[in-house]
Amino acid sequence: MTLGGLDTTIVPAGVTVRLSAFWHHDGMHTRGRQSVTAGGDIGVAVTGDHNQLLLAPAVRSAYWEQVHRIAPLELVDRADELSDLADFCTADSGPAYTWWRAGAWAGKTALMAWFALHPPPGVRIVPFFVTARLGAQNDATAYVDVVLEQLAEIAGEGLPAYLTQSTRDAHLLRLYGEATRACAARGERLVLLVDGLDEDRGVTTRSGTHSIAGLLPARTEAGMRVMVAGRLNPPLPVDVPDDHPLRDPGIVRLLRQSPHAQAIRAEAEKELKQLIEDGGLEYDLLALVTAAGGGLTAEDLAELTRAVPYRVRDVLRTRAGRTFAVRVDDVYLLGHEELQAQAEDMLSAAELSRYRQKLYAWADEWAARGWPDGTPHYLLRGYFRMLWADGDLDRMLRCALDEARHDRMLLLTGGDVAAVNEVRATEELLAERETASLLDALRLAVHRDRLGDRNAGLPEALPATWAAMGGASRALALARSLPDAYRRGMELASIAEELLDRGDDHGQALEVCAEAEDCAARCDERTLGDVVRLRVSLTLLKAGQYERAAGLARDAVGSGEASRLYAAAVAACMADGRREQAEQLVRDAPDEACGGRALAAVVSALVEDGLLEEAERVARTAPRPVRCRSLVVAAVARARSGDRRRADALMEQAKRLTRTGGRRIDVVQALVLSGDMVRAQVVGEAINVRVMRDKAREIVALRLVRDGDHDRAEARLVSLSEEGFAAVSRNLAEALARQGEFDRAEELARGIPEDEQRVDAVCQIVGCMAEAGSQDRAAEVARSLNGAEAQARALVQLAAGLSRAGRSPAAEKLLLEIESSTRVPSAPLAAQKLSQAAVALCEAGAGETARRLVDGIEDLFPPTRMTALTAEAAALRHAVTALACVREVERAQSLLARHAPPEETAELRVALIRRCAAVGEVESARRLVRASALPDRGDSPERIAFVRGLTDGGRWSPALAEARGLSDLNSEYRELSRIAWGLYKAGQHDRARAVINEVLQRTRRLWTFNDANDIFLLKTLSAVGRRDAVMELTVRSRVMARYRSRRPQNQKVNHEAQLMVALGDFDAAVAHTELLSDPHERARIQEEITTALADAGTLDRAEHLAQSIGVPSSAARACVHVALVTTDAGQARRMTTVALRAGGWAPALPGLLKLAPEAVPLVVETAEAMRAACLPGHQVATAARTSAPSAS
Template identity: 40%
Template sequence: MADDERLPRRIDANRTGAAEATSGGYANSGVHIGSIYSYPTARSRYREQVRQIAPPELVGRDSELAELAAFCAGTRTYAWWRATKWAGKSALMAWFVLHPPPGVRVVSFFVTGRLAGQDHRGAFVDVVLEQLAELLGEPLPTFLPEVTREHHLVGMFAEAAQLCLRDGEQLVLVVDGLDEDRGTAQSHSIAALLPVKPPDGMKVIVAGRPNPPVPQDVDRDHPLRDPGIVRPLTNSPEARVIRDDMELELDRLLTGSQAEQDLLGLLTAAAGGLSGADLAELTESTPGVIRRQLRTVAARSFDTRPGQWHGPDVYLLGHEELQATAVDEFGEARLAAYRDRLHDWADGYRQRKWPQDSPEYLLRGYFRLLTARGDLARMVDCATDPARQDRLLDLSGGDLDAIAELAACQEAVLAQEEPDLAVMARLAIHRDRLIDRNGNIPEELPALWAMLGQRSRAEALLRMITDLEQRGPAAVSLARALAEEGDADAADAVAASIISVEHRAEARVAMIKPLVQRGDRRAATGIPHRMPSAGWQVEAMVELAEALVDSDDQQAVDLIDAAEEIASSIREPYLLAGALIRVAGGVVTAGDRARAEALLQRIVGLNRGIYGRVRMVGAAVATGQFDNAVEWARQISSVDEEAEMLASIAHAVAKAGDLDRARELAAEAESVVENADKYRSGPTALTIAAMVAVRDLDKAKTWMAGITEEAHKDTTLVSAVTAAAEAGEFDYAATVIESIGEAKAQAEALVVLAKAQLAVGKADRARELVVRAEKTSRAEVSTEHWVWEALAVVQTVEGFGDLRRAHAMLRRIADTALPVAAKWTAIEPLRTLQECLGRLGVTDRAVELIAAHPDPWKHVDAALSSRAPRVVVRARAEQIAKGIEAIENPAERSGAWADTAIKLRTVNPELAIGIALGISGETFGMETLVALMTPDNAKSILPVVTNSYWYAEALVRLAGFPLLMVDRAAVDRIPQVEWRFRVFAAYAKALLDLGENHLARDYLDQAEACANRIDSPFGQVRALLHLAELTNTPRHPALTQNLLRRAEMAATFVPHPGRRAEMLGSVVKALAAHGEFTRAEALATTIDDQGRRAEALVTLVKHLVEHELLDHAETLAAVIEQPGRRSEALLCLVKRHPDPRRAVALAGHILNPDYHADACTWLITRAGRFDLVDRLRARLVEVRNRNTRTRAIRDVTAALAEKQGLDRAEAFALSIADPADQATAWRALVDHRPGHAVARILLLRHWRHALDVVSPDVLDVIATEVFANSPGIAPTRAP
């Protein structure tokens, strides 16, 4: 939803502008593993690794470099530089990568065994994906399974090549060491992933030795099998000298002292990455001794690399061949002993819970070693160690490294012949826990880290924000911060990475003022032209005008004039008003208050009702028209909104410097809020914020102390902290923060204070607060969230029939929930928990939960569920009664009683009716009584219903009780003819359904008489069509035709064009339903409204298809103008056409992606047209309706498995890029390959999605993991 579509709850002078609504948002329920929405642009550091490979100076290779440059400029797409070992291949390739010819963009990968995990296809995909994402200015796709990552890679090659072509450049992929690919026999090679035909604008350079030959999984027609691409490389004399020195030194080390052999053996076994301190600890020596030993070895024998994070430099062997030679010389037995020493070392730190001085190698390189060795057990132990996950978080600033390790374990499990689902489930639970714990990260936190100079940490943190509504604003804040720091390119890259159109536009607008302030006016002036709609263009132009007003007053005025002209072109009144409000704000900044006043008066006519008035108050505040703001606020009929507006005005006036007037307004807001809804936090929160803004701190503190409802208290305290921080009352803000109970709210408040401290130059204090905010946001496991997950496990256990264990689990859940139930805001976990407790007989805990909640009436549906035992219902009802009577607002009190009565109707109907009779307020009371009517109580309730409308509704409800006939005199007491018609029609239908046609005729006559007396043509058409539908039987053909003719005539007299089109469309549908196709088609052509005409024609097409008039239906479908409606009609034809070839041809004309998917699914599953599978897959990403997409994937996968074989079905599943969609395909294969299918589901979705397909043994593992991490309790096994 666009910002301007949200109803305002507070006034903020920076948020009153309009943005015209556009498409492009994304909605999702729960965690979407694999989504790249609003992630920051990827930044690859692989060049630093290449820099370590390259020589300080490349000697004697000028001709080769010239040949490489000529290849880049030529027409060939592949070159293979081939030479024996020690020829200098890697040095040449690294130099070329770091110094490419002009107009060449290089992406590279160096296959090496010296560093663990850098010699297989998975590493190639990860490294190259990151480089391509940076080149494209896109976020790095995260949390994706291996096959999905490879699909992304292929697509990104094409996108990057296209981008380079557009910029007049050439994309070149360099892969060095192709012969050193150490992929297993079961896995695919790096070579097989290189494109057979590179996209236009892309070339590939590979380097390696003549042997081994091209891997078998490379296509027969792949360029790597073409001898013509091979370019022999002569050995470099300099490389030979280096080789001789290195081999001599290696021989000396291999035959040297035990200490020297240990150094070499450990570095060889570890595959690099050990620091001097690491080697000292492993050899029980001292860092000084290690340094002296390493100094005796020539520099070329060992390379040094900087640590990944903040650790010391690390050592590794200086050449690939040295590593291979050392491995051969030591032999597997000695290397295994060295690896055991590494394992013992890691076990020691694991036992110490990974303290702060944990070696960097054990947190990064060690896991790569385990992966390279295929040591799954140790991999899982590392990846699922919570203490190690926390240490990785501290070092890297995010959880991406820990999640990547878990994903590597999952890939290893998937590679097993029969995946270990228990291990897979453990891994999924840990992965999802890491994702979930980032859900409380404050939106401003990544931006603050960037402002403090920690850009990498900021980007890592942004990647981990999983809530879609939160991630967009966080990216906006980061873009603004980067622009303020002067990095326009980085800011624009972040903005470009945001998928949401609204947030992307907002991010670019946020960059304008910082860009102007930094002197980059050119970049700022280009932003308005990149806006997606008129509303956003106005926003950007006014923002630019405000930024330029001090330096270029005339350009600012010109921009405002242009913005007003664009705003005036917006037709929708609400959006027009928003755009003009923003223009008015710019006019005030430019100093023209008279023009601003004129704009406000123009806006007044566009805003109606309470929220229109609220918006006007906001506009007045934004333009500094405080007198108007106060006047309009006092005219608001809602006490709640008046209180909020007055408090907001007071806050704004205080910020403007007029404290005396602000205090008067705050006092007025205080008096108004006394009569506001106490169950809404807005009025109280804003009033307290106003008190803080006017420095009335003691009173604000007293008011805060008086808030009893936990859900509102924290929100109010955060508002108070914000106001205190803005006022410079930092100590007061810090005191208030300590009173905030919820971790998420406290983290938000800490960020607010940190930002204010940073603004006044207190960077050290800001950093302290930011560190605390991040730790706080991750510190608390939400009990509500855990209960929800644990209940899912319990319900599955119950489904398996283990009621004893389910009973014990529920008690544990209740014990965990009870201490914090008073703070719960979500209804669903509470309702489910109480229902489960009652169903399994744990009624004592259910009653305790009821008593623990301070506002039980808000959870009345959870309390009085028909599935709860009576003892639970009674206890809850008593609590509800107390809570309802405490509600001060009469309307809310009546509404609460009404909800209670409705919920009681099945468990205690007498009490329900008693409550309904006692409800004050005619609407709530009458509506509730009617809803409670049954055959048994109807005669006693009906006399009590005095309101005419609800009396008619009661009689209509009575029609549903066949044995109770209405008294004709009772109907006559209803004054409105339309309501009497509804009653007679309802009884006529009831009698017709019973086959009492004779009795029904009398009611039909009465209904027709009422219809004749309806004055409104619109109402009369609806009544006549309703009667025509009732009489559409062989007994009443003449009556039905007469009714249809009269309805058709009446429809033409409906005065309002929109209503007339609606009624004509309804008549067309009725005629079609009665087989009057010619009349229906003729009438449809008279409908002026394109949408209503299309809707009517679709209905007509469907009826023609039902009557097998396919040619006529196809002709009509072709003339439907709206693509979506035409697609709907064509889909109907596809499903009913007897000729499969014609059906396929018709499907090809369906433009709407959802209908096209439906058509393809039908043809594949019903007509066996499996040649359409590729067409369906290609357009799946365009299908918007999740249910349509799910149905298509599920049905097609099942059909492929049944008719085409399991291999084809699995290939289809693996080809689907979206993780949730791919999981749907695997779910359809659970019966065919349960192990692999369930493993894939656990890989792709949250573990809860696999509960219904796991075995009892796997469920036991899941239960143990979930209950071992319950808040405040840490047992080793689930009950």
């Protein structure tokens, strides 16, 4: 059935373009991806001799790789226990904790690891295995690291870049609840699984730290469960409270001994002693596996021991078959935690160090060879974990900064996630070493950015195309390597859809949807996060997850598409026979728009089911905004049934509601939905409002395309608005291409005026051409597009078409070449970082060096005008600022004129004026203000920006003169307040008081007030000790806040928090931030509080708060501010290191250059390398020429 008569909704500028990638103007799914067949996992075919890395199931947290290593290949005779564990996890009631106990070698870990990898449906496991066999995972610090990462992923939160032990513990305890609630919202249950609780070595080896048991939640919520496994009758650590569930004997379950495990134990302990006593090859193998922490293959051990591989395998399989255990990828580790501990004790620290030296030398040999094809997997995975467990910072740095090694890892896995994790682990250890080099921290940040940047240029739909061809592992690796959360989430949602289309693992598809949903919370802007939520919602509808899809639409309320998708969920429920669920969703609708459209979907469903009486009753009682549409749907149904009288009566009721163009659009949409095209056209042409009439024509034309009436649709193009022309032409071109009418399709596509829609249409045509066997022509059309990015997108569709035509090898080859040619830094992203670096250098007094960095920056932007809310537009803002800083004002103006999105031109010009005035280009700023002046505009944004720029630059007298010359009292009041605060911060307290008195006089003449005005004035009044005025202004500000009581709750809390900051009541301000539901809004206020604390000299508290900010960009700015304000060199170093980790190298430069001016050459070297690495315009075209297979 049709999903609820979904109609056209106008969404914010810029977002429409993104939504158009998956959503039709008339509610149709535009991409129309077709099923693609290819045998096996395509990723395996392209990784040389080491393709087994791509065979592992796709999982999110890197820790799951270790779980796979721990788990047995087969679990013997544990069906009853697995059933009991599943019952505990899914029970509606009962205790939240269970503690399975048994002696050593009972098979506890094997059972728990197997269950973690095979949970019941709807259960989300967060595992931690206390073990020394794999990287010293045996204390509370390791527990917090591993579990924090997993909980943050589930909750959709970013972790602060640097956390002290106390703040880590606090974040962990908070995230238990956040992750549990996130799971519950998705219809899942969170289960925390901890195995080996009694083996926690941190309790006795580290003073002042928690035990793992002490960090387990004392209270659970939203159905959370905790599963613990360990030895018989272990003493609980002293930091476990008396009322903790772990002290309840009722939760204990005894695990029966596994006869299989016991038999292995006796033999293994006997073999271990024999191996050490006998010496020789057996001894070497034992020492190497023990020192390495597992992960070596038989071939690796043969190379290390210079032994014959056959003999090594024979020893591992027979003479020591009980001591060693084999895991996935044929890697070996000691068979039990007890054996690891015994072997370490029996071999001694000195002997283990001697064998680690062998591993170091082995790694050095492969590094000297440039990590070629054939590099042992251990050196690319387990080796670094061993270094991390040993705290070997020097060797970790070598690995983490080795580009060739990370390139090899990329070829093996298809992504850079593992490489980025290595860099982050090294950054973390470096931050703990007070004497570590800041230049090393900068090098790590630069390399981490480089790893992310080289994936930013991967074209849209590349990961999903791999998934459609059967390469899910490679697809996921590519998507997870994308640095931008928005793109990552969109690609993951597309991959999940492809998994569903192929009939692959349904559970994996839902897991990927959850991962995409997590990305929505990490987007830089709420608007982009909502687009991701809506994209995931579409995929969930296809998966039959109606309530979860509706929940995401509910979360995105405020976005133009939210109510449309909410209605789609209701319609899907009705189509699936779940009427009660649909009606419940209608009752639970978050706002009138969602509820109304949902009810309209119910009416449509009832009509299609032939329940006309009920449909009519529901239509008559529908809320007014959707009643008209519902009545029309019911009227058309009555007419088709032959009941003309009832039909006319219903239509008459609908007409009475059509007093505005908006209501008549509802009628048009309903008639189109019902298939009554003649009447829809008549009603549409009768609309008086031009915009609405144009929209009606567009709706009718799109339906004609959908119905296959292409000639009539094309004939209507001349009557459409520019927006409608683009939408209909695009859909018509794609429909014609699917029918093989390529000439006509291409001509239509070339005539689309809007760049994004034109490129989308051409890309789809290219795919259809390739599928039809016209590969050479498809490649020629792809090359004809302007810009490397557009060409790459078209080539991806060419590959998809080849695959659909049964030419999978050619498709795979083309996709790999596209990857290779586009895996370079994004030019606009490079421009943004170069600009940020130039600004920092200018502010540090290195103006000439800054000028060098922006030399030729214009060449890094695409030749066409940009679209708003894109990476290119963000980069343009930074470039304009940088050019103003180096006093290249004409170049900045020229850049704006050529590239600025029309809707952002004015805003960018305002930013340019402000920066020019701040850096001393006062006359240039004045000229820009005069050039933008319009009659009757009053105090224009450009003039306000000029005043603020003078204030930013400390040019107090001209700033005061300009502010006093403003015609609007509110504007004058606002700018004088800012100047007063600036004077106070600059130490000119008497002058600040004078301006304050002047401002207070102005306030008596105002009828309206602005919150921001009050905040700046309050800051200054509080600073100069005017308590009387502070109290009066505070009362007035709160009165105005109540007057605006209809504002969203977040805005009210935001205002109160800002008020508390201005008054210096930082405790209250921090408390208010916890009430903010939007993480970006919360981070922004926390940044303001941090800045205020630092300016007030409360630097330790400012440091603590900066480290707890969850949005990386806000955390970086806050840390940089503290680093610049503090006189404590150690604190400045800590804050700069955190900023490097949180926001990347460019935003952290102000703090870094203050502490380490010797970093300038490295900055310049980095900037020039980035510029040189940007994608040349001919590379993708070259890929098309060399890769497109001939038709012959």
